[in-house]
Amino acid sequence: MKDSTGSKSMKMTPQRMAIMKYLDGNTYHPSAGDIYGALRDQFPTMSLATVYNTMEALKEQGVVIELSTDRGKKRFDPNPKPHHHLMCIKCKAIVDVFIEFPLTLPDAQTQGFEILGNRVDFYGICKSCSDEQKRMMETNQ
Amino acid sequence: MKDSTGSKSMKMTPQRMAIMKYLDGNTYHPSAGDIYGALRDQFPTMSLATVYNTMEALKEQGVVIELSTDRGKKRFDPNPKPHHHLMCIKCKAIVDVFIEFPLTLPDAQTQGFEILGNRVDFYGICKSCSDEQKRMMETNQ
DNA sequence: TACTAACTAATAATCATTCTAGTCAAGCAC
DNA sequence: GTGCTTGACTAGAATGATTATTAGTTAGTA
Structure with missing residues (x-):
């Protein structure tokens, strides 16, 4: 189909x-x-x-990307240390990224917020999903 | 604890x-x-x-962090225009931040992912919540 | 124009999450 | 110990988002 x-x-x-x-x-x-x-x-x-x-x-x-977890489910991270995430938009796997980004927001953009920290979510396609994609294309040709 | x-x-x-x-x-x-x-x-x-x-x-x-979207909804990204969020940890208000961050992940950290984009969530305390906090402290003393 | 796969609307079914009601156990005052 | 209060537990209902199903319709093509 x-x-x-x-x-x-x-x-x-x-x-x-x-x-x-x-x-x-x-x-x-x-x-x-x-x-x-x-x-x-x-x-x-x-x-x-x-x-x-x-x-x-x-x-x-490939015109739009779906940014959410599988069925929009909540996921929990037991590691309270500040870190970031990397999510596969295909299989929804989430892995941790331990690296610090010194991001600062210009005062004009803070809208009165007192900023305490930040979290970055990267999204992309994980190795096994991109491998599978390649395999599928080869099989179909 | x-x-x-x-x-x-x-x-x-x-x-x-x-x-x-x-x-x-x-x-x-x-x-x-x-x-x-x-x-x-x-x-x-x-x-x-x-x-x-x-x-x-x-x-x-504060020992776990909840990942992902509001009330379990799916979100679609039509075009990777830079757009991030600023969230108040008290009242949960979310406002948009239009600013671009040139974030790149070192190869050693990508774990084989092909990165397509990123999203930054800043968290902090919004003006009305910090005002209220101040009011409370004054009243309590 | 006719054909057909792909699309649409309507609706039912499923799934994740939240809410509610009733019960139970721990801690405390008497 | 007895009764009270509080917070946590289970079961199941309610809610809201998503997915599946069905039967009728339409875009694209020959």
Whole structure:
């Protein structure tokens, strides 16, 4: 059913064009519900499932990246020492990164906050997922 | 057990000790379900709510960190425009920060990941919470 | 124009999380 | 010890996000 190389071409529909237009230039990281809500006026009969389907298709095309954990699940880190994380956007593995980034926010940007620290989440594709991707492409050609 | 920030100390129970033992040294960043599943044999009658309650308590104690998104929603990134967050640890308010950080991970730290992007969360205390804190201290003295 | 795979809407099912109610055990005052 | 208070436990209901299913519709192509 699915073409896992992502080379499958995507059919264009009014709903999809509206979603892509909404995403284009969007500086926020919207959830499916955000997208649905923003387009409800324009497409009152659109289904939430359509948003999810479209996001799945766009992910396969590599146009958008899904930033969250598997099914949006909470994950807990028992190490209270300040450190950062690296998450695979495919298999959702999370590994620790122990390195310090001396990040400071210009006063104009702090909006009155007293900054206590920072955490950096890197996201990307882990070795085993990128290996698998390569294997799939070879098999499919 | 440490009692930072004046938070109340935590009552110890067999369930809580088992959860803490499971978490100790765990680098897998387990979800609540993972923890529940891992301790099922040992505590067949334990409720998932107990896991959530315990994690909430451990978070308050500052011994674990909760990773990932608000109320378990998926987030999509349409285009990697730099955009980070500033979160108040008191009232949980989140504001956007539009600034770019040229963060790179040394090869030795990437653990084979192909890095696609990053997100920075600053945490601190927002203006209205620190104002309130000041007011409280004045009233209390 | 006709065909067909891909898409849509509606809705049911599933899953993670939170909430609620009732019970139980520990610590404390009497 | 008895009764009170508090916090934690279990079970299950409620909530909200996501995924799966189904039947009808449509974009893209020959």
